[in-house]
Amino acid sequence: MLFKVEMTINIPLDMPKATADKIKAEEKAYSQALQEQGKWRHIWRVAGSYANVSIFDVESNEELHNLLSGLPLYPYMEISVAPLCRHPSSIQSDDR
Ligand SMILES: O=C(O)CC1=CCC(=O)O1
Numbered sequence: 001m002l003f004k005v006e007m008t009i010n011i012p013l014d015m016p017k018a019t020a021d022k023i024k025a026e027e028k029a030y031s032q033a034l035q036e037q038g039k040w041r042h043i044w045r046v047a048g049s050y051a052n053v054s055i056f057d058v059e060s061n062e063e064l065h066n067l068l069s070g071l072p073l074y075p076y077m078e079i080s081v082a083p084l085c086r087h088p089s090s091i092q093s094d095d096r
Helices: 017-036 061-069
Strands: 002-009 040-045 051-057 077-084
Touching: 002 061, 017 040, 061 077
Parallel strands: none
Antiparallel strands: 002 051, 002 077, 040 051
């Protein structure tokens, strides 16, 4: 199941830089592990914003929820999720 996920990050201004840097490093490792597993298919920076648009490929809504709620930056994110399906004009032979 494919989902578009938009994440907007709002780190509190009073968070110490060392704390924020540690959480960001944990976030990067978490994200890259999921990318290596093929579950986090794409991640794109939204130009001009501390936000990303990502594509996830998971087995269920529950799996997506568990992955997203495990993000180290989750407490500081606004997240929106949209389920995806094949576009009838797509020339791709599969959903990759
Ligand atoms: O968009 C961001 O910077 C938040 C984020 C999600 C995965 C990651 O590595 O950073």
